[in-house]
Amino acid sequence: MSNVFEFVADSRVCSGKSAARRARRAGTVPAVIYGGHGEPQMLVLNHNEVIKHLEHEAVYSHVLDVTIDGKTEKAILKGVQRNPARVQIQHLDFLRVNMSEVVKVHVPLHFTNEHTSVGGKKGGIAAHSMVDVEISCLPMFLPEFIEVNLTDLDIGSTLHLSDLVLPTGVEIVALAQGADHNLPVASMMASKASKDDAAAQS
Secondary structure, three states: OOOEEEEEEOOOOOHHHHHHHHHHOOOOOEEEEEEOOOEEEEEEHHHHHHHHHOHHHHHHHHEEEEEEEEEEEEEEEEEEEEEEOOEEEEEEEEEEEOOOOEEEEEEEEEEEEEOOOOOHHHOOOEEEEEEEEEEOHHHHHHOOOEEEEEOOOOOEEEHHHHHHOOOOOOOEEEEHHHHOOOOOEEEEEHHHHHHHHHHHHO
């Protein structure tokens, strides 16, 4: 069995919707790898192995080894198409990476210290405005996630993208587009209980 960060694939010659359907009926996942300095290449992967890999959040924000017919290429997972009605992966998109070239990747946000934050201690509830963020960095600096520390967040306050503490070598793509793109990440809202307490004390 391959490790979490290795996807073992076979090349496929046929493309198109009918070929993809045949691949799925055979218990495999159709995929494509593209970008870098190579031509797009059609692939198929074992469906059960793909399901096991995708259970790990880190797969979505790591440089992966995609081994095709025994030859390994570095890539990131750029897209996953799932069947909305059942547990089936319908298609994967891999983007080749060069370790010396900047990549853009969506990584998950991990929210911490919500209940022990300034607002949390007052009974506030944190509202998350986004669950991931697009970053740019060299592949060697690619983080598994970005931490959103809510410790200092008070009721009525909002954390924006510019407030995030980023790992070395990592930039947020939206912030490079100007101040108008400094979007909210999380806000601390007053709960009904905290509002009632405030009214009782006034």
